[in-house]
Amino acid sequence: MLVGKMEPAAFERARAQVTDAVAPILDAVSRPLDVAHDMIGEGKTLLALREENARLRAGQDRLLQWQAIARKLETENKALRELLNFVPAPDTKHISARVIGDSGGAFARTMILNAGSRDGVRKGQAVITGAGLVGRVQEVGLRSSRLLLLSDLNSRIPVVIESSRVRGVVAGTNGETLRLVHLPPDVVAAPGDRIVTSGHGGALPPGLPVGVVSVVGESGIEVEPFVDPARLEVVQTLDYGLDGIIEFKAGRAEKSR
């Protein structure tokens, strides 16, 4: 352990190599499991079809309203950007990867993905699903990489409260909820506030949904993440093109205090 603290780089390489070596086995074994899981999911869906349909119809009406609003805002936004000569955020590239390893145990929250440096995955990239942020890439091997979930004790994500634009940091607790920390002292957060990434630090694009404030109490502010890692099969890593600005290492040193 001490050697691990002194020579983190060597151990990281070793770790990535071991993960790389085991990745094909895990990949092969996890496929049939995914199929079985999908089949169970299909069955459940069929059972709930009628109910689901009614719910979707109601949802669609609401979404159409939102779409109209979004269209209006988009044109307005575009017009305003043109007025201001706004520098747009760099284009992001998506790399899709399958989750082939989920071996955290009780004390670590990481997953193994079947894409590595040869597929364009880089350390520090954001990992997302349609629902929101899952975590970020912690280590990269040639054909596999390790995803550090939001809920891991070492996870720190710079965020803002969506409505008030107050900056903070979402920290993992090893439990099911996350903690919102490092807020300015006089800020009030209320349950139901949406938390999104702030883009500070350069590695994560701004505006990725992270979670919703669930409990505001004496012991701090708890955030319920949008993504339930237990059901992840396919995720996307975001190549934002900016991951070199701030070394991911620097963040880790601060975390492992």
Added chain:
Amino acid sequence: MKPTFWHRVDKFARDLTPFALTFILLVIGAIPFHIPGFAQVAPLLPMIGIYFWAVYRPDLMPSAAVFLIGLLHDFLSGLPVGVSALVFLMVQGAALAQRSFFFGKSFVIVWIGFMFVAAGALAMEWVVLSVIAGEFIHARTALYQFGLTVAIFPVLSWMFTRWQHAFLQVE
């Protein structure tokens, strides 16, 4: 009669199986099952292998092998390097120390022994990781993990025993 070359290869391959089986358990433990919450409480399968072989065939599971399994477990599960190696070595040490006591005792006694050893090992892991993290980390999932690991011990133990009778020559 001097054993032939193939005899020796055969014996070597058989003697390697305790390590290989434990390694397979390690990989099985890393497969995603997509059951909500399962990954956090999944039984610590390698620990069962290490304990079993330490009690029944310590000659086939040297400390170096245990250390290696622990290191690989750390690499795969993303724990700080060395934590599992330390914990697994403790499991082996505890099992070896009590080996003469277990000798000839019924399976239930060995199982109860495993319960104590696993509890100690998980507690140790929690302490070490809390020290590294600098705060008390949630330990509730570790309790469930402990329960599942102890619960699955008889099943794996039975499989290992069959394996031992089938493939491993008695001491």
